[in-house]
Amino acid sequence: MSKYKIVNSALAQLVADGESAGWDKSEMLLATIVSAVNEYKNAAGKKAARDALVYELGELSGAIDTQLIRSR
Numbered sequence: 001m002s003k004y005k006i007v008n009s010a011l012a013q014l015v016a017d018g019e020s021a022g023w024d025k026s027e028m029l030l031a032t033i034v035s036a037v038n039e040y041k042n043a044a045g046k047k048a049a050r051d052a053l054v055y056e057l058g059e060l061s062g063a064i065d066t067q068l069i070r071s072r
Contacts, residue, residue, distance in 0.1 A: 011032065018028035041049040 011029070014032060015025050015028045018031075019025065023031075037049060037053065040052065044052075
């Protein structure tokens with residue numbers, strides 16, 4: 001199983017768990033982003049976390065198409 005399939009499965013479960021506790025999907029996903037960024041910073045360092053976020057934000061602005069470039 002790919003790392004993205006594993007994470008997507010975990011995301012679906014946490015959204016379902018959050019919704020049963022009264023939180024909506026967007027709130028659960030934001031909490032996930034905040035927690036994941038903090039955990040990634042602790043594991044890989046501040047520079048790597050910043051670089052990864054800047055790279056991923058490039059897709060939101062249309063500067064980078066990460067759907068085709070998923071080599072990580």
